Amino acid sequence: MSQLRQKNINYSICQALSYNSAGINKALIIYDVACQWYVKFAQRVEACPALQTPDNLEIVPAVGKFHLSAHKLECFARFSLMFMQGTGHIDGEILETLWAPFNKISPTARSMSLAHRQEVYDDHMRDSNWKKLVGIGSVSPCLRFEDKLIHQGHITVKSLCKKYKAASEEVNLTRGPFEELTASLDQDKVKQWQEAANNAASQRGDALDIYTLSMEKGL
16 A cells, blocks of 8 residues: 555554653554555655654554454454454444444535535534543442452443453353363363464464464365
């Protein structure tokens, strides 16, 4: 992908990586077409005096689940968040979550001029972002979770606590069957698979292809 086509994302990423990044040695970049954008990102930064990234910063490109399903099969293992240690699933993507409320104002904006329509859409986006900002949490003197006091006099993010609780319950449900299945397998094979998984997590790139399904085409 050319420098011209990627100039906006190149500038945005470089600015974000340079802001309060002291002491950070790894950055996760989730972008719709990260598989193509990242290939020559370093060369584009080096060729442009206006672009720069912090020294010794490792960039880990990823593609969100919403867009990854439309990519080719090889992208799944190499750019999925499922195979990146320290990451997790993302709960929707910022632009796409606005599609449903935008459907309600589209009939009104349809007859507007281009400039007027853009201003209306911008206003609705700002209003949505402001509501998310002021409603992200609430101040609570204490919050008990699983009989443990986890916050006292701090901002509580209700949605994250709710999702954490649901995730913990699912882990407890799957731990037993997983351990039972592991115990029934050849332990030498299990050790080999664990070593391959650890190698894929550390090396990434081609090493992640162990998660790619290999299917023989029919005649």
